[in-house]
Amino acid sequence: MERLLKYGQCADKLKHVSEVKNGLACNCICANCKHPLVAKNNPTNKKVAHFAHHSGKECEGAIETTLHLLAKSILQKTKRLTLPDYHFDYDHTNDKSIFKKSRELVFEDIILEKQVDVAGEKLIPDAIGVIHGKQIFIEFANTHFVDHDKKQKIKTLGVACVEIDLRDQVLDESLLTSFLNSNTPSKYWLINPRLDKEYLEHKRKLSEQKKLKAQQKAIEDEKKRKEDIAKFNRYKNDKSVKLLLLRNGEITNCPKKKVALSQLTTSHYYRHPVLKIIIDGEFWNGEIYGYMPNGKWIFVRQEKVIVFPPDNKCENLSEQEIKANKLLFAGLQKLKSTLDNPTFGDCGNCKFSVDYFTVDEKSYEVCKHQND
Numbered sequence: 001m002e003r004l005l006k007y008g009q010c011a012d013k014l015k016h017v018s019e020v021k022n023g024l025a026c027n028c029i030c031a032n033c034k035h036p037l038v039a040k041n042n043p044t045n046k047k048v049a050h051f052a053h054h055s056g057k058e059c060e061g062a063i064e065t066t067l068h069l070l071a072k073s074i075l076q077k078t079k080r081l082t083l084p085d086y087h088f089d090y091d092h093t094n095d096k097s098i099f100k101k102s103r104e105l106v107f108e109d110i111i112l113e114k115q116v117d118v119a120g121e122k123l124i125p126d127a128i129g130v131i132h133g134k135q136i137f138i139e140f141a142n143t144h145f146v147d148h149d150k151k152q153k154i155k156t157l158g159v160a161c162v163e164i165d166l167r168d169q170v171l172d173e174s175l176l177t178s179f180l181n182s183n184t185p186s187k188y189w190l191i192n193p194r195l196d197k198e199y200l201e202h203k204r205k206l207s208e209q210k211k212l213k214a215q216q217k218a219i220e221d222e223k224k225r226k227e228d229i230a231k232f233n234r235y236k237n238d239k240s241v242k243l244l245l246l247r248n249g250e251i252t253n254c255p256k257k258k259v260a261l262s263q264l265t266t267s268h269y270y271r272h273p274v275l276k277i278i279i280d281g282e283f284w285n286g287e288i289y290g291y292m293p294n295g296k297w298i299f300v301r302q303e304k305v306i307v308f309p310p311d312n313k314c315e316n317l318s319e320q321e322i323k324a325n326k327l328l329f330a331g332l333q334k335l336k337s338t339l340d341n342p343t344f345g346d347c348g349n350c351k352f353s354v355d356y357f358t359v360d361e362k363s364y365e366v367c368k369h370q371n372d
Helices: 062-078 148-157 173-180 193-236 255-266 273-279 319-339
Strands: 007-010 013-016 037-040 050-053 080-083 098-100 103-106 109-112 116-118 121-123 127-131 134-141 160-165 187-191 242-247 296-300 303-308 353-359 362-367
Touching (some): 007 062, 013 062, 062 080, 062 109, 062 134, 080 173, 103 127, 116 148, 193 242, 193 353, 193 362, 255 319, 273 296
Parallel strands (some): 134 160
Antiparallel strands (some): 007 013, 037 050, 109 127, 116 121, 127 134, 160 187, 242 362
């Protein structure tokens, strides 16, 4: 922060050092300690024009007190203030709690340091903004912020109150005016009864809407449940279609796959017992596990089926067993190429798909493909 004192008090008004005579002739005092000031605004001075205490002693609170007075003076002169965002949790650092965005107000009047009575006790806001017959208390904070006791008194009155943190501001009228008319976290609501009420009403309406939507959904779900039961009963008795049960969201008994597999019943692969049960429709995930020399295997009916035993056990296999293993491996490759057809189970893009519905948490596809 710039630490030069550029304003002095003259007849209860702040004067910029450029507006007064040089030296003691400035007739200004310190806004904080009330001691005489010397204006150092001679054009020949090397240092920027400023005020100094005539006594030569430093006054710790001079700049802070003057900044406080200057902010009030600007507000009274311009009657403009950009109100802060309203956070329903009153945490001005939480971007997710903003309920109302900031907006600029032009007040009809600004009253400074007016004493207000609260149940027989005194309360003096820094400023009171008046608009449309309503009041907003405005507090400027630098070294002292609104304490709990003062906040409770303001709450008792039911008046909205904004606190403005001046700690990062400098004694410059233009910059301070811009600050007062900007949206910044340094301005925040301490109390806002009207917006509190508006937010609660907003929450109540949202709750009612959510409840209404839940009720409507329950009605629609029940209607659909009854429709799906009626579909199930209708399709179950319809000989022109099949009801296919989905497992984990997939069709495992696609009729087109069944037709493709049935063509293998006349092949030599059908002679192998494992290949036969897969061709007859038993689910196989198409995976062959393991690598030689450690062996290869598959899983069918959740049981491990050896395709090729480890190399050290292959030596003990008969020629017939080796031939059977090779047939199994060749047959699995043939089956995999058949089962990998992307159209199998793709009911959404299949011309044979008639309908889809769910009953008692079981999903069904209605298929008009005939392969019996």
